Amino acid sequence: MTVAQNLKPVRGIADLKQDFPVLAQQVNGRPVAYLDSAASAQKPQVVIDAMTTVMEQHYSNVHRGVYTFGSKTSIAYEDARSKVAAFLNAPSREDIIFTRNTTEAINLAAASWGGTFLNAGDEVILTELEHHANIVPWYFLKEKKGVVLKVVPILKNGALDMAAYDAALSKKTKLVSVTHMSNALGTVNPVAAMVKKAKAVGAVTLVDGSQAAVHLDVDVQAIGCDFYAFTGHKLYGPSGIGVLYGRRDVLDSMPPYQGGGEMIEQVSFDKVTYKDPPYRFEAGTPAIVEAIGLGAAIDYYMALDRKAAHAHEAKLLAEAEQRLSAIEGVKIWSKAPERAAILSFTIDKAHPHDVATIFDQMGICVRAGHHCAQPLMKALGTPATVRASFALYNTMDDVMRLDEGVQKVKMLFK
Amino acid sequence: MSIEELADNFAALDDWEDRYKYLIDLGNSLPAMDDSLKTEGAKVKGCMSQVWLVLGWDGEGKLTMAADSDAQIVKGLIAVLIAMFRGKTAAEAAALDVDGTFKSLGLDQHLSPNRRNGFFSMVEAVRAFTSRRT
Numbered sequence: 001m002t003v004a005q006n007l008k009p010v011r012g013i014a015d016l017k018q019d020f021p022v023l024a025q026q027v028n029g030r031p032v033a034y035l036d037s038a039a040s041a042q043k044p045q046v047v048i049d050a051m052t053t054v055m056e057q058h059y060s061n062v063h064r065g066v067y068t069f070g071s072k073t074s075i076a077y078e079d080a081r082s083k084v085a086a087f088l089n090a091p092s093r094e095d096i097i098f099t100r101n102t103t104e105a106i107n108l109a110a111a112s113w114g115g116t117f118l119n120a121g122d123e124v125i126l127t128e129l130e131h132h133a134n135i136v137p138w139y140f141l142k143e144k145k146g147v148v149l150k151v152v153p154i155l156k157n158g159a160l161d162m163a164a165y166d167a168a169l170s171k172k173t174k175l176v177s178v179t180h181m182s183n184a185l186g187t188v189n190p191v192a193a194m195v196k197k198a199k200a201v202g203a204v205t206l207v208d209g210s211q212a213a214v215h216l217d218v219d220v221q222a223i224g225c226d227f228y229a230f231t232g233h234k235l236y237g238p239s240g241i242g243v244l245y246g247r248r249d250v251l252d253s254m255p256p257y258q259g260g261g262e263m264i265e266q267v268s269f270d271k272v273t274y275k276d277p278p279y280r281f282e283a284g285t286p287a288i289v290e291a292i293g294l295g296a297a298i299d300y301y302m303a304l305d306r307k308a309a310h311a312h313e314a315k316l317l318a319e320a321e322q323r324l325s326a327i328e329g330v331k332i333w334s335k336a337p338e339r340a341a342i343l344s345f346t347i348d349k350a351h352p353h354d355v356a357t358i359f360d361q362m363g364i365c366v367r368a369g370h371h372c373a374q375p376l377m378k379a380l381g382t383p384a385t386v387r388a389s390f391a392l393y394n395t396m397d398d399v400m401r402l403d404e405g406v407q408k409v410k411m412l413f414k
Numbered sequence: 415m416s417i418e419e420l421a422d423n424f425a426a427l428d429d430w431e432d433r434y435k436y437l438i439d440l441g442n443s444l445p446a447m448d449d450s451l452k453t454e455g456a457k458v459k460g461c462m463s464q465v466w467l468v469l470g471w472d473g474e475g476k477l478t479m480a481a482d483s484d485a486q487i488v489k490g491l492i493a494v495l496i497a498m499f500r501g502k503t504a505a506e507a508a509a510l511d512v513d514g515t516f517k518s519l520g521l522d523q524h525l526s527p528n529r530r531n532g533f534f535s536m537v538e539a540v541r542a543f544t545s546r547r548t
Binding site for chain 2: 028349350351353354357358360361368369383384408412413
């Protein structure tokens with residue numbers, strides 16, 4: 001009996017599209033081919049239902065109401081925290097701070113930890129693959145405190161130059177902040193190895209898991225990082241909720257990020273004392289419904305055969321790459337040996353925005369632009385790319401649509 | 415080409431593909447803009463792709479325009495903008511019903527809000543220039 005209860009059924013991944021109501025929509029007369037999940041993923045019905053249920057049946061604020069609604073909502077909210085902890089294999093649910101998104105998670109770490117422990121001349125190592133969210137918060141500290149930013153370049157294929165990383169590390173390195181998976185190219189970085197080397201010089205480490213949380217199995221203890229950040233809306237959950245995981249001793253050492261309700265123990269005009277983590281970092285009423293929605297998204301995702309899901313995404317990526325590579329005038333920018341779910345490309349004579357505009361007429365959603373990674377675009381030598389990104393609900397049919405779209409662009413832009 | 419002719423030509427095309435083809439052709443037929451004119455100051459803000467716009471007045475007080483973009487569909491929109499404004503006096507430019515004219519081209523339904531905003535950012539840039547003379 002006990003054994004049977006522990007054996008959760010694993011859902012196959014053959015027909016996931018039907019779980020996502022928005023994917024039944026038509027765009028410009030065609031069924032939508034949604035290939036922009038790296039920007040934001042669609043939501044399964046169970047997430048929509050979980051959020052609706054809170055609002056329809058027992059909504060209230062959390063952590064204060066002594067009435068039934070209040071305790072019910074608080075339990076659901078704190079359950080979501082436990083689900084996130086299990087999802088990341090964090091040692092404790094108290095290591096999980098809810099934020100608005102990955103951007104706020106990194107800003108929290110930069111402002112609170114960086115603002116306290118980084119000083120003039122201290123070095124922060126970033127990489128050319130970083131999203132602006134993992135550049136600008138550290139740039140603030142360069143401006144404010146004279147922190148030195150060192151940047152690990154990429155190789156021609158879009159993988160990190162690990163020799164340059166090794167060379168950049170020194171006793172001056174106080175922090176390494178690196179993306180687990182590039183949002184613009186899909187490159188997957190060897191973060192566990194990088195963290196190990198950073199630890200060897202005594203540096204603190206932050207991993208931006210915005211993309212990786214969706215496409216890789218994340219285990220913060222195996223990676224060994226001090227911080228791990230990701231966002232709900234890319235993981236089939238709602239927007240407005242993100243996560244900063246922090247190692248317990250690091251979180252304990254950090255001052256509050258914002259001040260207000262929820263984060264205090266005692267307040268007088270002479271003295272304020274703060275709660276322990278994670279609540280110390282969650283000032284004000286949190287995104288209650290969204291946190292519960294994220295919990296539902298994690299339940300949905302964890303119940304899937306994730307190995308099969310990742311293999312499915314890899315298959316779509318390989319097929320798309322093969323098809324597009326065969327088309328004359330198409331340049332593929334995603335070339336690193338280790339990568340996932342993202343295909344960045346350009347087409348001769350057509351600006352990426354032109355491509356996305358034509359695609360839109362055909363019901364194909366892609367992202368065109370610099371992908372909030374201008375330093376990376378500069379390193380690659382292109383102002384912009386078209387990015388098709390795959391998620392567990394995409395199908396071979398979506399890949400064919402992408403192929404069809406590229407053929408049409410080739411025909412229109414001669 | 416006058417804006418009326420442009421509107422007639424667009425009206426004769428009934429599917430999105432032909433309209434885009436025509437828009438792309440319009441962009442390709444724009445005279446090349448000298449690279450030396452493509453300065454940071456000539457850049458129009460609020461466009462997703464790069465747009466350069468250089469405006470002036472000829473001896474008769476009529477608007478001169480040179481413009482370019484790295485995106486072809488935007489170049490097509492620049493051609494539309496030029497058909498609307500080039501050769502107009504400041505007073506004529508001020509009196510132009512850009513919204514109505516844009517709608518009469520039937521392009522509205524085929525342009526994403528971003529593209530539409532990009533076009534109107536260019537219109538704003540022209541208006542800012544012409545209003546200084548009225």
